[in-house]
Amino acid sequence: MTVDTPVRSQQRSRVETAGAWTGLLRVPGIRTWGPFAVVVAIWALIAELELFPSAFFVGPGTVFETTVRLIERGILPSYIGDSLLRLAVGAGFGVVIGVALGFLIGLNKYARKFSWPMLLFFQAIGDIAWLPILIIWFGFSLTSVTLVIVYTVTFPLIISIVAGIDSIPQNLMRAAASLGAKRWRGIVEVVVPAALPGISSGIRTGLGYGWRALIAAEIIIGTSGVGFMMFEARRQGDVSHVFIGMVVLGALWYATDALILAPFEKETVERWGMVEGIGR
Amino acid sequence: MSLLSVENLNQVYTDAYTHEEMTAVGNVSFDIPEGQFISLIGPSGCGKTTVLNIVAGFIRASGGSVMLAGKPISGPGPDRGVVFQDFALFPWKSVEANIAFGLKMRGVDKAERKRRAREVIELVGLSGFEAKYPHELSGGMRQRVGVARVLATEPTMMLMDEPFASIDAQTRRVLQQEVLRIWEQERPTVLFVTHDVDEAIFMSDRVIVLSSRPSAVQADIEIPIPRPRTWSDVYADPAFVRIRRELMAMLGVDDDEKGS
Ligand SMILES: Nc1ncnc2c1ncn2[C@@H]1O[C@H](COP(=O)(O)OP(=O)(O)OP(=O)(O)O)[C@@H](O)[C@H]1O
Ligand SMILES: [Mg+2]
Numbered sequence A: 001m002t003v004d005t006p007v008r009s010q011q012r013s014r015v016e017t018a019g020a021w022t023g024l025l026r027v028p029g030i031r032t033w034g035p036f037a038v039v040v041a042i043w044a045l046i047a048e049l050e051l052f053p054s055a056f057f058v059g060p061g062t063v064f065e066t067t068v069r070l071i072e073r074g075i076l077p078s079y080i081g082d083s084l085l086r087l088a089v090g091a092g093f094g095v096v097i098g099v100a101l102g103f104l105i106g107l108n109k110y111a112r113k114f115s116w117p118m119l120l121f122f123q124a125i126g127d128i129a130w131l132p133i134l135i136i137w138f139g140f141s142l143t144s145v146t147l148v149i150v151y152t153v154t155f156p157l158i159i160s161i162v163a164g165i166d167s168i169p170q171n172l173m174r175a176a177a178s179l180g181a182k183r184w185r186g187i188v189e190v191v192v193p194a195a196l197p198g199i200s201s202g203i204r205t206g207l208g209y210g211w212r213a214l215i216a217a218e219i220i221i222g223t224s225g226v227g228f229m230m231f232e233a234r235r236q237g238d239v240s241h242v243f244i245g246m247v248v249l250g251a252l253w254y255a256t257d258a259l260i261l262a263p264f265e266k267e268t269v270e271r272w273g274m275v276e277g278i279g280r
Numbered sequence B: 001m002s003l004l005s006v007e008n009l010n011q012v013y014t015d016a017y018t019h020e021e022m023t024a025v026g027n028v029s030f031d032i033p034e035g036q037f038i039s040l041i042g043p044s045g046c047g048k049t050t051v052l053n054i055v056a057g058f059i060r061a062s063g064g065s066v067m068l069a070g071k072p073i074s075g076p077g078p079d080r081g082v083v084f085q086d087f088a089l090f091p092w093k094s095v096e097a098n099i100a101f102g103l104k105m106r107g108v109d110k111a112e113r114k115r116r117a118r119e120v121i122e123l124v125g126l127s128g129f130e131a132k133y134p135h136e137l138s139g140g141m142r143q144r145v146g147v148a149r150v151l152a153t154e155p156t157m158m159l160m161d162e163p164f165a166s167i168d169a170q171t172r173r174v175l176q177q178e179v180l181r182i183w184e185q186e187r188p189t190v191l192f193v194t195h196d197v198d199e200a201i202f203m204s205d206r207v208i209v210l211s212s213r214p215s216a217v218q219a220d221i222e223i224p225i226p227r228p229r230t231w232s233d234v235y236a237d238p239a240f241v242r243i244r245r246e247l248m249a250m251l252g253v254d255d256d257e258k259g260s
Helices: A010-017 A020-025 A028-048 A060-072 A075-107 A109-124 A127-138 A142-166 A170-178 A183-221 A226-236 A239-267 B048-056 B095-105 B110-123 B139-151 B169-186 B197-203 B231-236 B238-250
Strands: B002-014 B021-033 B037-041 B063-068 B080-083 B157-161 B189-193 B206-210 B215-222
Touching: A028 A060, A060 A075, A060 A239, A075 A109, A075 A142, A075 A183, A075 A226, A075 A239, A109 A142, A127 A142, A127 A183, A142 A183, A170 A183, A170 B080, A183 A226, A183 A239, A183 B095, A226 A239, B002 B048, B002 B189, B021 B048, B021 B063, B021 B189, B037 B048, B037 B197, B048 B063, B048 B080, B048 B157, B048 B189, B080 B139, B095 B110, B095 B139, B110 B139, B139 B169, B169 B197, B169 B231, B197 B231, B197 B238, B206 B238, B215 B238, B231 B238
Parallel strands: B021 B215, B037 B189, B037 B206, B080 B157, B157 B189
Antiparallel strands: B002 B021, B002 B063, B206 B215
8 A cells, every 4th residue: 555755844844955054053052142142242342332431331241240240249149039930920820810711711602702892901901001000009019010910911811812712723623523522522632732822822922021011010119120120220320230131131031932932832832733933 | 224314405504794695505305325435516616515514513404304313413423424625633633642532532441542543544554653743744644544533433424525635636546445445344324525526436336416506416326336446447437437427517517627
């Protein structure tokens, strides 16, 4: 009997058409750090040329020295720790609530009819637009910060889970039903995995928004944290702290992606061919 | 005694925007005796898919009755396995898990599922690909999985809606013979929808021709070609040539042009 040949993996064919330049980018170290090296070099050059007074613009060298000092004094680690903890607590609640509501609204037509207009309404009230009222209710407290993050994480997650459920091919549901899957089995076996691309992109967007909301909240409410550090530094006219804050934000997000989001996607939706490699 | 009996089937669709009503299936009646392989052909848009979807229980008919073994159909179920044109495999399940899905839903234990899945995988010629995911397979192999997934549960009926339409011509010929070979072993009752007159004759015991919308059964033709069949035998069979000409004329297609 003839057996047709399996489709070659996309990775392979992509590699074959790659030129020398992109070949260089495939070396792991260069691929990850190469682009950053370019940016840092330009940054250093601008600082070196003293185009701006040093009270406005500091070079990577200064930032590095200050960073080392802040780490030695324990300030930076403790601020980062505070920010991450707030994000983790807020995002944790946000993801749980978002996933639960996302599936409820995605699967139940009454829940959807009831909540969809409200969802659009509340989504339009930007995260930090809630801060004034939250501060009135809960004061300059961790509760206010957490609530803002929960709020920002939840909405994009709900919306992309609902979109994910809506875009499940009809025939997949029909196939499951005709193979004997009853409602709950069908949800567990088909809807949940089929909605995974939606869930993972929702978590990505939600966390990204949550992270930004956290910094905003810390700037306004803060007593500690990366956002607080940056704003304090501005008040004291210390540009290098502001720069450190910005670098830290980028680095932490990069780490979140590289350590948590990307490996998860690689093992699931990418492995199953449901989405192309995200940003790779 | 007939296994499936479709009587005065009627299907009216209402356009979601204009609210216009459109009768897709006018009045369709036919019977399928147990173990028969039946093809449904007809001009595009005449309601072949609609009839199959009603038999599958995916949509509820506007009128008429569909009885399977004397009982009215009230929704999809594992007694009617469906093979889809777009395969509809579960991307997150391996070949083996896709094929074992129906057994899992039925509560068959793991070891037995594996045994049965392996058996069917062997039957459809996919040995060695058990652990692959659907996106790693060619179209022809995916549809082998689609067929195997249905065979694994040993349904009373198999429903196929243009299962080979998106597969290249050569692989299609191979798969048609394969499916016939398997069918001759297991003898499920089959309702097979196709555009392809040659395919309909080659595969079937009977070909039912639907007229254009609102459709009714225009002709019901026995195919007296002996089994087992292979393409080279069938092409040379005078009955094939005769029936083909007849069907082509009925569908208003000039010879040597496939119904589209
Ligand atoms: N869900 C639906 N809502 C409205 N109209 C529909 C729907 N499904 C099918 N139709 C219409 O009903 C008619 C029959 O459709 P159907 O898909 O059953 O035809 P078909 O014979 O399978 O066609 P083809 O050979 O092109 O696959 C078509 O005119 C189609 O536009
Ligand atoms: Mg059709």
